Amino acid sequence: MSILKKIFILIVGLMAMPVLAQNVKITPLGSHPGELCANDRALIFEDPTGLRLLYDPAHNLVSGDDSRLGDIHIVLLSHMHGDHLGDRRLQDVGAGTCSNSTRVPTTHSMTSEVLAEKNAVLVTTRAMAGFIASELERMGEGSLSVCSQPVAATVPVEVACSSRIDMGGVFNATMAEATQGVEITIVLASHVNNAPPALLSVEQRAAAETDGAVFEYGPATGFVVKFSNGLVVYLSGDTGINSEMRTVINEFHQANLAVLNLGNNTGIYLSAPYVINELVEPKSVILTHVNEAATSGGQLRTESRTYEVIQQLELPAYLAISERTMSFDGEGHCVAGCD
Numbered sequence: 001m002s003i004l005k006k007i008f009i010l011i012v013g014l015m016a017m018p019v020l021a022q023n024v025k026i027t028p029l030g031s032h033p034g035e036l037c038a039n040d041r042a043l044i045f046e047d048p049t050g051l052r053l054l055y056d057p058a059h060n061l062v063s064g065d066d067s068r069l070g071d072i073h074i075v076l077l078s079h080m081h082g083d084h085l086g087d088r089r090l091q092d093v094g095a096g097t098c099s100n101s102t103r104v105p106t107t108h109s110m111t112s113e114v115l116a117e118k119n120a121v122l123v124t125t126r127a128m129a130g131f132i133a134s135e136l137e138r139m140g141e142g143s144l145s146v147c148s149q150p151v152a153a154t155v156p157v158e159v160a161c162s163s164r165i166d167m168g169g170v171f172n173a174t175m176a177e178a179t180q181g182v183e184i185t186i187v188l189a190s191h192v193n194n195a196p197p198a199l200l201s202v203e204q205r206a207a208a209e210t211d212g213a214v215f216e217y218g219p220a221t222g223f224v225v226k227f228s229n230g231l232v233v234y235l236s237g238d239t240g241i242n243s244e245m246r247t248v249i250n251e252f253h254q255a256n257l258a259v260l261n262l263g264n265n266t267g268i269y270l271s272a273p274y275v276i277n278e279l280v281e282p283k284s285v286i287l288t289h290v291n292e293a294a295t296s297g298g299q300l301r302t303e304s305r306t307y308e309v310i311q312q313l314e315l316p317a318y319l320a321i322s323e324r325t326m327s328f329d330g331e332g333h334c335v336a337g338c339d
């Protein structure tokens, strides 16, 4: 082969490299662009095949058709608490303060609103899918049927549908014409799973009030999502420290990126360094659900509890800054957008 031909092949190869870059894009959607705020939870993941997944609509969307969403093929719902299911919507992007964004009560959950708007696939446990199915029916959107296959779907689907799996169950989603899909497993979260009373029927609410009871919808969950580039993401959901973080998440699934929900209830502000450094052992971690204004002017506040956690982590930690897109390679390393 002539030198000129070799150079030509090299140049063509270099030009093709960005096309071949197989990275997963992760974009948090919170209340205030450029900040990590108290009520921020929702994240969008985009696989290199174009498949787009929304993790917990939360209180972070202005509507089910929030212009920041774009196409959504899969909706993951971790548990029924209002700050995840979405019993309130964000009044406007940037409304209120970073420590207390202005949110408006909704008649129906934001999870149902997104499913109705986007014709997406809901991946969650059967108990939670049952709640969403009845809610969609009340909204006049028709019921939410199980997808034509209970553990797999080719997306986009024509009509919103749901998985039929429970704890430990695996769902595969593949973009039409893609050769490889995304594998989603439901994993344990050490948490409770009661529904927000405001979204219950009048009768159920009254019954619960009589005895001070709550309505639980099976176990609260997290997820492990294996993307087509090899990235294995552990989405913790709201959870306390538990031994499955080592056995299931680390040893079995070999998660190389963790998205850890901090917060008060689960005690994880105290256990997070041990959870990440010793149990999950990913290559990188993204912190969210901080329940405080973690940043100001886009910079981590050194007086925040989130700062204290990061000081004790032995691997790269990134904040889920709203509307900032981070790109991760298959090894769990951030390759763009994390500065």
Ligand SMILES: [Zn+2]
Pocket (backbone or CB within 6 Å): 081, 083, 084, 238, 263, 289
């Ligand atoms: Zn929560």
